Amino acid sequence: MSFRYSVGLWLFGELSDRFTTYHPSRNLEEKFSEAAKIKSSRGVEIMYPAEFTYEKVDEVKNLLRGYKLQVSGILVDLFANPKWIYGSFTAKDEKIRKEALETSIQSIEVAERLDSKIVTLWLGHDGYDYPFQVDYNEKWDMLVEGIREVASHKSNIKIAIEYKLKEPRTHIFVGTAAKALLLVNDVDLKNVGVTFDIGHAFYSYESPAESISLLHRYGKLFHVHFNDNYRDWDHDMIVGSVNFWDTLEAIYWLRRINYEGWLSLDIYPYRENVREACERSIENIELMSELIDKVGFENFEHCIKSENATEIVAILRNVFR
Amino acid sequence: MSFRYSVGLWLFGELSDRFTTYHPSRNLEEKFSEAAKIKSSRGVEIMYPAEFTYEKVDEVKNLLRGYKLQVSGILVDLFANPKWIYGSFTAKDEKIRKEALETSIQSIEVAERLDSKIVTLWLGHDGYDYPFQVDYNEKWDMLVEGIREVASHKSNIKIAIEYKLKEPRTHIFVGTAAKALLLVNDVDLKNVGVTFDIGHAFYSYESPAESISLLHRYGKLFHVHFNDNYRDWDHDMIVGSVNFWDTLEAIYWLRRINYEGWLSLDIYPYRENVREACERSIENIELMSELIDKVGFENFEHCIKSENATEIVAILRNVFR
Amino acid sequence: MSFRYSVGLWLFGELSDRFTTYHPSRNLEEKFSEAAKIKSSRGVEIMYPAEFTYEKVDEVKNLLRGYKLQVSGILVDLFANPKWIYGSFTAKDEKIRKEALETSIQSIEVAERLDSKIVTLWLGHDGYDYPFQVDYNEKWDMLVEGIREVASHKSNIKIAIEYKLKEPRTHIFVGTAAKALLLVNDVDLKNVGVTFDIGHAFYSYESPAESISLLHRYGKLFHVHFNDNYRDWDHDMIVGSVNFWDTLEAIYWLRRINYEGWLSLDIYPYRENVREACERSIENIELMSELIDKVGFENFEHCIKSENATEIVAILRNVFR
């Protein structure tokens, strides 16, 4: 079984951190051109409106056609524009909250025009940094209301909330898989679900496989981001380069639940050739999927049924046979 | 405002870890005698049936009367008896699952006879250690069913699920406030809620105040454990000895939501005089509550409304005036 | 007792992270103007050559005089210029290693001309991200040699190595206080020591007070950066806003060892008024120093001698009397 792979278009930008800048900036066409070179990837995830404005939708359609790329999802920019630094749907300033709604709704329109079914809301500034800084309860209300209003705009576009524990705020409201589900339950609309990022799972001390299973249980696994890290921070490294077994288990569970969405790379190859880092990531996922077949899907089933660690370790070793 | 304080009766046992034993063992009466000496505490939380068997309930009633102590809650032993090491409600072995139900239901009976309204289920072995070790989805079913069956026994006794990220398993199913709420929602019974442990919140990178607010939002904050740690592990230290500001904020929120339950100490004063460690903990909580009054409840409200870190830091400094 | 406070001049720049930019950019004079407004601070720490080039040293002298500011230290830019992203003293490319030497030596000249005795080397890109990425032993040799060559340039300027566990690399070679000391011992020059950053200590799970004591033991505590975080990452928050007790203990030890250097603020007030964040930080340090006097220096001595946690907690509570 093969997954449908895409890459975040933002990977072909400058990739800076708070200290320096790692890559040259590229214009829109150059970004598409780079994305198109990645072997085995047929999709791009686009940040709107940070990467192009509404007037350029037709141009983007042409680029997609020209480079034979599909849009795996729209990531709404509620974090790159400095106006969001005090939050988007939960900003104290009502005007900003209204703009968050408008930008999100416009993103839905863009998604539809670009034949994408997924709009991801990652609310990175909606959180807090210091003790005593917010009224948690009021903010949760704002989240529920804002997302409900966005998602009500068009029921055929899936609104996927991406959870992340921290960064850029020291604490982000929608921090874990379970908190995302709680919020999704509160919003209570069929087209509202979750974007799962394996790195965010790792550094919340979630087992990625468990979170995939949990999100799927409620029919809410809408979209998937892949990358890797040392379980301490969102380093966005090459997939499988640090956490081999857990990533293998995550892929096993994606197959087990018959996940049919995209696997979108959200890596930050600061010091690497971006194309190579993407290709190594996809190759690693493909390899792991092959290893699952090599060991035999039913043998993993047997592992899990046994609940016996020493038996599991022995069976898993067959990936090296 | 003063809280109702209690201490875990288990604090007066040997307090051992995997390396050594720190205190002398004590019999039941000695434990009560020690608990009764703690200034400002009027309650004990009892682990059943680890600390006494069903036949001894009348003896316990006498001890409670004699020492003028109330039972703040029953903590069901689903973790100290070695039979639970592969889980209780989620054990692979059906016989164990049945025993978990029986023990929990018996604990409800004991709670009723001892005039306690709270039965805490902490499912420390219900989890996993290794990748590929469990079928997460099946286990969640078992949790929902088991807890529902327990809670259906008597609707007037509150069943409080205590969440904890890890230890003794490397991963515990009910790991965070949001996951506990998700489970509670799935069980869908009015008398099922959550026991909040401030240390568990800290080391899941939760803001304790936010979790208190979230649990209260759904009417599910049933019981509270206090202690402290370095945000890395459940060290169960003296309250407020490490995290001053966050603990202050937690107490502020407990007051703000008019929490009327118990504050129960679940500390592990391995190398300390247990009575003194409990008294210092209660004094710290009382002090913090006084500091809130000193600064003025409305000034905290102002802090939170401002969302302005530099203003907040300036206001908080008034605790030292 | 009062400390000599300074602020990093870089605090008055854009303050960006990988997602967005938080403050307007300012030219050199504006930065000095802002730095001069901070109550109780008389110094600036300057990043050279990122903030001004060698030709501008006289201009900087004039600005210093005009704004009545001293230079607390020069922080050599071996991290902001993109040429350093594969390391400075340990870069694979010999040309870069040579430039690292030249830039550092030029920084010493600048320090001397600006009447500063401290040149800090923070080697943030000298590390690795992936397993199997470097020859650790060869890199350590390069560190020793590079720093030795730099420090040999002028024995009257102190070369202070700033340690940090991670960011921007996932692993930085000089990661902890002890590793910095090990390196300093290997360099074996009197004028080579350490810049201690309290936040770096926190998120390496060091007790800041212990690291201060350890660095002082070998006569190597050359310079100090203050800020705060949640022990998980270098959030560079307002001093004392999260970790009250540990910061108090750090200040106690700075006084105990009669630290006579600068306390330089290295905070990143992304969403705050920078001046206010600096002033709150200094006020918190001053307050803590007053609290130490209030409790009585000798009472802290008594705490420490007792080694008794319950006694310590009782004594510490006097900060609120």
Added chain:
Amino acid sequence: MSFRYSVGLWLFGELSDRFTTYHPSRNLEEKFSEAAKIKSSRGVEIMYPAEFTYEKVDEVKNLLRGYKLQVSGILVDLFANPKWIYGSFTAKDEKIRKEALETSIQSIEVAERLDSKIVTLWLGHDGYDYPFQVDYNEKWDMLVEGIREVASHKSNIKIAIEYKLKEPRTHIFVGTAAKALLLVNDVDLKNVGVTFDIGHAFYSYESPAESISLLHRYGKLFHVHFNDNYRDWDHDMIVGSVNFWDTLEAIYWLRRINYEGWLSLDIYPYRENVREACERSIENIELMSELIDKVGFENFEHCIKSENATEIVAILRNVFR
């Protein structure tokens, strides 16, 4: 290349934690009998005097002979006997410090009689739990003096200090590889070095390979413990079950530096068959060593020389070919 494997004799005891007990207790002969069953292991590491007293040395010699086992090292019990809970070499009580010396020196005698060259000192209670609890500088003096006195007893027995960041104390003095080296340098005796535990490295955010390289650089890698964890705590899991790539890199470096000591298993298979958990661990190490040969030692060398992550990931993938 094959390593010399041994197991901690303590693995065959009750293996308890602070909540429950996981295995039956066994007498000394039973422990040896169990240890002897482990395929590919020829050694035992013995905790003295916790596992046998001085009078029993001849009996132990007979058991060793009978079961064809060698002693890989003596682990001095400075942590299991409750008398050590306030520290051993750094205890406030002079009498305890003296006993720590005596016990350690006696352990050297025992090592010699049992033909072992390694005596490990793991000083788990020598640390602190609370801010303001100890005089860090005075304690370091005590460490240096105590270890120097012990090591001076016999220059032909290697004294190996095992570092660990925390547990049972929240902070242990000898916490990291670099801090252990700093201490070893201060002691300044040829026969004083370090016991490296891969799990301790992981949860201090050390790269195990880097620490192995660093310890070897100074000729101080005396002894090695293997296990695994999630980089958050000393879970003592089956080797390689979580961290595949880092463990592979550690084994590569052990071979590269021609480590000729023992690889001793210090796992805690709470819920597993202990023999199986040990055998799986050794098999994983052997497998990894074979994988290194399969990829080719020189290809790893090439990886490291390239410093290029995408190239490294591609080469490492050959372990699956």
